[in-house]
Amino acid sequence: MADESSERTIFISALEHSAEMHCANLMAAVGKLAALQNAQTQADVEIKAPAVPAALKWIGFGGQRMEEAGCALLDNPISRAAMIYNVLGQLGYYKKLIRLATEYFENNRVDLVVVCDSPAFNFHIAKAAKQHNIPVLFYVAPQLWAWAPWRIKKLKRCCDRLACILPFEQDWFCKRGVDAQFVSNPLFDEMTLDLAANRKSYSDYSVQAPKVALLPGSRDHEIDTLWPPMLDIAFVLKKEHPKATFTACAPDEMKKAKLETFAGDLAKHGLDISYESNALIDVAKRSDFAIVASGSATLQVAAAGCPMAVMYQSSRLMWHVVGRWLVRTRFLSLPNILAKHELVPEFMPYFTAIEPIAWRVHRLLTAPQQMSRISLELTKLVKPLTERRASNVVAQMVMDMLQLSFG
Numbered sequence: 008m009a010d011e012s013s014e015r016t017i018f019i020s021a022l023e024h025s026a027e028m029h030c031a032n033l034m035a036a037v038g039k040l041a042a043l044q045n046a047q048t049q050a051d052v053e054i055k056a057p058a059v060p061a062a063l064k065w066i067g068f069g070g071q072r073m074e075e076a077g078c079a080l081l082d083n084p085i086s087r088a089a090m091i092y093n094v095l096g097q098l099g100y101y102k103k104l105i106r107l108a109t110e111y112f113e114n115n116r117v118d119l120v121v122v123c124d125s126p127a128f129n130f131h132i133a134k135a136a137k138q139h140n141i142p143v144l145f146y147v148a149p150q151l152w153a154w155a156p157w158r159i160k161k162l163k164r165c166c167d168r169l170a171c172i173l174p175f176e177q178d179w180f181c182k183r184g185v186d187a188q189f190v191s192n193p194l195f196d197e198m199t200l201d202l203a204a205n206r207k208s209y210s211d212y213s214v215q216a217p218k219v220a221l222l223p224g225s226r227d228h229e230i231d232t233l234w235p236p237m238l239d240i241a242f243v244l245k246k247e248h249p250k251a252t253f254t255a256c257a258p259d260e261m262k263k264a265k266l267e268t269f270a271g272d273l274a275k276h277g278l279d280i281s282y283e284s285n286a287l288i289d290v291a292k293r294s295d296f297a298i299v300a301s302g303s304a305t306l307q308v309a310a311a312g313c314p315m316a317v318m319y320q321s322s323r324l325m326w327h328v329v330g331r332w333l334v335r336t337r338f339l340s341l342p343n344i345l346a347k348h349e350l351v352p353e354f355m356p357y358f359t360a361i362e363p364i365a366w367r368v369h370r371l372l373t374a375p376q377q378m379s380r381i382s383l384e385l386t387k388l389v390k391p392l393t394e395r396r397a398s399n400v401v402a403q404m405v406m407d408m409l410q411l412s413f414g
Contacts, residue, residue, distance in 0.1 A: 015118040015409055018111065018141075019067040020132050022084045022125040024225065024258070025303060029146065029193040029398070030123050031072040034065055036402035038077070044406065066111070068104060081107050105131045112139040119408050121146055133165035142167045142408055146401055148176050148187065153344075159183045168408060170401050173345070174391045190400040192392035194303050195310065198288065200393055205292060205312035207382040209375035216250035217295045217372045220313065221280070222287060223266070224300030225258040233300050233318055234269055236361050238278075240298060243365040245278055248372060253280045256290045296372060298364075301355055305341050306392065309385040314378045316368050317342070317353040345388045350381060 019034070021027045041063060065078040070085030082104055087097060105128075111117070112135055120136040122129035126149035133143045148171040151158055162169075162185060169187040171177045172194075180187035221241060223233040241253050255270075257263035263284040270280060283290055287304060291297055291311035299308050301319040308315050317340040338344050340353040352367040371378055 014062040014064055016064045016066060016116060017119045017121060017405070017409075018108070018117050018132075018136070019065055019069065019073070019078060019121045019123070020108070020125075020129055021067075021069045021073065021123045022128055024070070024085060025194070026124040026147070027070045027072050027085050028197075030069055030078075030121070031076040032193065032196050032398040033121070033123075033146065033401050033405070034073065034076040034078065036396075036398040037063065037405050040399075040402045040406055068108075081111065101128055104128070105135065108132050109135045112136060112141060117141050119144065119405065121405065123147055130161065130165065137165045144168050144170065144401075144404060144408060146170045147172055147193075148180060152176065152179050153339075159185070168404055170397075170404060172392070172397065173341075175345075188400070188404065190404075191395040191397040192306065192389075193397040193401075194306055195389075195393045196396050196398050198310075198393075200310055202310065202312070202386040202390055202393070205310065205382075206386050207295070207312050207314075207379060209295070209379050212295060212375045212378075213250070214373050214375070215248055216252070217244075217248050218293060219244065219251055219253050219368075219372075220290050220294035220297040220299070220308075221253055221255040222290075222297055222299040222304055222308070223255070224302065224304065225262065227265075229300045229319075230257075230262065230265060230269075234266060236318070236364075237298055238270060238273070239361045240365045240368065241280070242276075242278055243361070244369060244372070247369050253278070254290050254294065255280055255282050256287050257282070257284045258287075260284050296368065296378065298368065301340050301353070303341070305351075306389055309342050310389045310393065312382040312386045314371060314381040314385070315342070315351050316364060316371075317351060317355065318364065319355045342385060342388060346384065350384055350388075 019030055021030045066081065067078060068082055068084055069078055069080055070083050074080050084104060087100065120133065120141050120143045122132050122143065122145055124147040136143050143166055145166045148169050166185060169180055169185050170190045171180065171187050172190065172192045174189055177187045177189040221237045223230050223237055245251050255266050257266055263282050267282055273280060288307045288311050291308045291313040294313055297308045297313045297315040299305055299315050299317055301317050305315065305317055338349065338353060339355040340351065342351050343349050343353055354364050
């Protein structure tokens with residue numbers, strides 16, 4: 008057993024399922040890297056290798072996957088993950104989490120804090136850590152380049168190192184004085200991809216019988232607001248493409264059941280939908296086109312080489328009063344941001360009318376050569392995101408930061 012003085016404690020914070028997956032993978036990668044560095048140091052005493060902690064202790068906020076990876080949970084917020092629309096009702100809970108973290112920092116030695124995504128909450132955790140002189144690593148850069156760039160001063164005050172998951176972010180943050188590094192995208196850490204094989208040629212494509220994926224998102228709010236209009240769009244497309252088939256994909260069995268229950272027996276009305284769970288990229292590979300909720304799912308669809316239309320619903324009042332003044336980018340969907348032009352149709356925010364969306368999708372479904380060009384460009388766009396395993400790169404950042412305090 009390692010003596011107490013050699014143990015190092017890492018506080019880690021994840022609020023949503025995707026962040027928890029990234030953190031669990033990071034914890035495993037750090038463990039492997041620490042074991043490797045310790046073995047190398049012990050094997051060759053002539054090499055003056057940097058000191059490495061003999062034992063690592065993980066504690067913080069997360070879910071079952073992080074707990075199974077070895078994290079002692081102070082609380083499990085994963086099941087309570089909320090969007091901006093219902094977060095107000097949970098403010099008391101999040102304040103409790105911040106208080107728990109602050110008390111832990113006050114009463115325990117912590118060598119490093121890692122916060123993953125959810126910047127509205129994790130800024131508070133990072134601020135509390137810096138007040139106790141604890142170094143902070145942000146895993147997943149907050150998208151300040153898209154909205155609220157004035158918050159860069161706040162980020163600089165509470166962030167020692169920043170892991171960026173989009174290629175252009177490193178340069179943007181470094182120019183503003185943040186120690187940032189592009190690490191690839193952790194979304195693809197658990198996937199084996201052949202981007203060249205995923206490109207679609209549409210050589211045997213039938214305009215009458217397109218295969219369309221319906222991907223309404225993973226959060227309850229997304230499903231509630233996007234699934235009904237996606238069904239309406241599917242009805243319109245079925246009229247124009249009589250042999251069209253539709254596959255809906257949910258993140259888990261519970262959300263899959265929710266989609267099926269809401270849709271009811273549509274087969275009686277000529278719309279037959281098949282349902283799958285936790286297989287988004289496979290569904291996108293088998294599809295000719297996807298209608299997808301905005302977010303990280305669009306990158307998975309892009310990696311599958313599947314042309315898409317991107318949707319997101321917002322409050323019309325909130326968008327016109329606040330949203331359109333905060334957003335600083337020409338495009339809002341990740342594929343178009345990376346492409347720097349409208350590669351795929353985006354309807355963000357989508358309010359109520361489905362006709363413009365159905366019309367654009369119909370036009371693309373009748374243009375296989377255009378869809379083939381889109382498929383090629385999408386796979387090119389995501390290539391830099393998949394070339395390294397992000398968790399391994401961030402693990403090295405973690406070890407570098409621990410060695411500074413350990414040495």
